[in-house]
Amino acid sequence: MVSVLFVCLGNICRSPTAEGVFRAMVEDGGLSDQITIDSAGTAAYHVGEAPDRRATAEAKSRGIDISSLRGRQATSTDFERFDYVLAMDSENYQNLRAICPKGQENKLAMFLDFAQGLNIRDVPDPYFEGGFGSVYEMIENAAGGLLDEIKSKHLG
Numbered sequence: 001m002v003s004v005l006f007v008c009l010g011n012i013c014r015s016p017t018a019e020g021v022f023r024a025m026v027e028d029g030g031l032s033d034q035i036t037i038d039s040a041g042t043a044a045y046h047v048g049e050a051p052d053r054r055a056t057a058e059a060k061s062r063g064i065d066i067s068s069l070r071g072r073q074a075t076s077t078d079f080e081r082f083d084y085v086l087a088m089d090s091e092n093y094q095n096l097r098a099i100c101p102k103g104q105e106n107k108l109a110m111f112l113d114f115a116q117g118l119n120i121r122d123v124p125d126p127y128f129e130g131g132f133g134s135v136y137e138m139i140e141n142a143a144g145g146l147l148d149e150i151k152s153k154h155l156g
């Protein structure tokens with residue numbers, strides 16, 4: 001079993017989108033019994049809330065239903081539970097680095113580093129600025145690269 005945790009700030013826009021997109025890819029590939037997926041936020045503002053309706057609408061327009069997901073905050077225990085802890089931007093990365101137990105640092109990575117042909121490392125925060133369409137496409141790109149990596153490294 002390989003486990004993946006997507007992490008943004010609020011767990012209502014970027015990371016639930018990544019969770020939904022990646023889960024659909026994993027299901028399409030028949031790998032649901034080999035890969036577990038979750039998402040969390042570094043902040044507690046939206047714990048227990050459904051995803052932002054703009055994120056839900058963007059995903060729905062592309063055939064992905066994220067409406068049943070609920071916000072939760074990332075904890076240091078997540079580094080014990082997950083093989084991949086993937087930060088949506090460098091601020092999330094720094095906040096995760098601060099709660100990462102010694103010896104687990106190798107699990108932490110920037111999600112967009114799995115994307116092809118993108119020269120940025122941060123998924124822009126769409127909560128105040130918008131841009132849910134381009135955020136979705138970046139996430140889809142990186143999710144594909146992540147699945148390729150997991151297949152070749154762990155499920156070969």
Ligand code: 4NP
Binds near residue numbers: 008009013015041
């Ligand atoms: P997310 O977006 O980190 O992609 O879920 C945000 C959601 C809420 C806030 C900021 C970003 N906020 O400040 O409440």
